[in-house]
Amino acid sequence: MILNSNKILFLTILIVSTMITLSANNWLGMWMGLEMNLMSFIPLISKSKNKKSSQAMMIYFLTQSIGSITLLFSIIMNSLIFTAPNLTNELVIIMMMISIMIKVGAAPFHFWLPEMMANLNWSECMLLMTWQKIAPLFILSNMIPNNWFLYLSVLMSAAIGSIGGLNQTSLRKILAYSSINHLSWMMMFMSMNVSWYKYLIIYSMLIVMICMLMSMKNAFFINQLVSSSPSIMEKFTYTILLLSIGGLPPFLGFLPKWMVIQSMINSGMYLLMVIMMLLSLITLFYYMRMMTAFILSYSTMNKWIINKTPNKLMLFMFMSMNLTLPVFMIIGFF
Secondary structure (H helix, E strand, O other), X not given: OOOOHHHHHHHHHHHHHXXXXXXXXXXXXXXXXXXXXXXXXXXXXXXXXXXXXXXHHHHHHHHHHHHHHHHHHHHHHHHOHHHOHHHHHHHHHHHHHHHHHHHHOOOOOOOHHHHHHOOOOHHHHHHHHOHHHHHHHHHHHHOOOOOHHHHHHHHHHHHHHHHHHHHOOEHHHHHHHHHHHHHHHHHHHHHHOHHHHHXXXXXXXXXXXXXXXXXXXXXXXXXXXHOOOOOHHHHHHHHHHHHHHHOOOOOOOHHHHHHHHHHHHHHOOHHHHHHHHHHHHHHHHHHHHHHHHHHHOXXXXXXXXXXXXXXXXXXXXXXXXXXXXXXHHHHOOO
């Protein structure tokens, strides 16, 4: 993403708007932060003479507007509840949760996310999957959401996030479905524990690393990974990163899932836990599809693509970050 003065301005507003939502002490303040966030993200993804970015802008604007209107409506309804709280309280909370789920792309309101991701660059995908989730998830955690609707959405997000990515060849769509699956774990963690943000932090780290590598490779589809003929070091880094975000035990990506599993065992939600773990295995399958062709191709290095390849120090740093699970275990991340 080339930074000019406009981009810097909108990035600043993007960061400030999230901070406004996080530090607001009333619902309207949070809503205002979300609106500023929406209005600053749209110019960041707009490009002149590019139909795909225009389509992404329209999809994003319409879905986020619907989410914002629903949230505002339920906030106003909330102030009228005092007449008969028993009648409307749960309905209003569910409406607020629906508005946040539309904004964050949780199932069954997820349809816009893969379509939009397929029209963006890697840097914009990275922003959408990490920073843009902070404010809505923070609002959701403020509702103390442990009612039936949340668990329904968790189950649907886990199922759709794992099954939806099976038939995809686009790397951006695969990561979008993977993001929906991870969202279900985050929402589950949120209903039991206040430290759900740890999941978001580790997930964001992994997504940033993957998007940086994919952006350097300029790869948008699985077959483009094969044709890039990577070095051995790159192969190891990609493989470790993808296994890590899939949640395999020796890697860092297993740590947040481990925390969720531990919380679910403490809460006695064994059936839901087993279902989510099995669905998580399906996501590992499509990560394996991304890796196998990549691993089995020859390692060659052409003189003319040396500048495009990520340097060894960066690859080594990414690898070592993903192998820090034992360190976190020792210092007691829990």
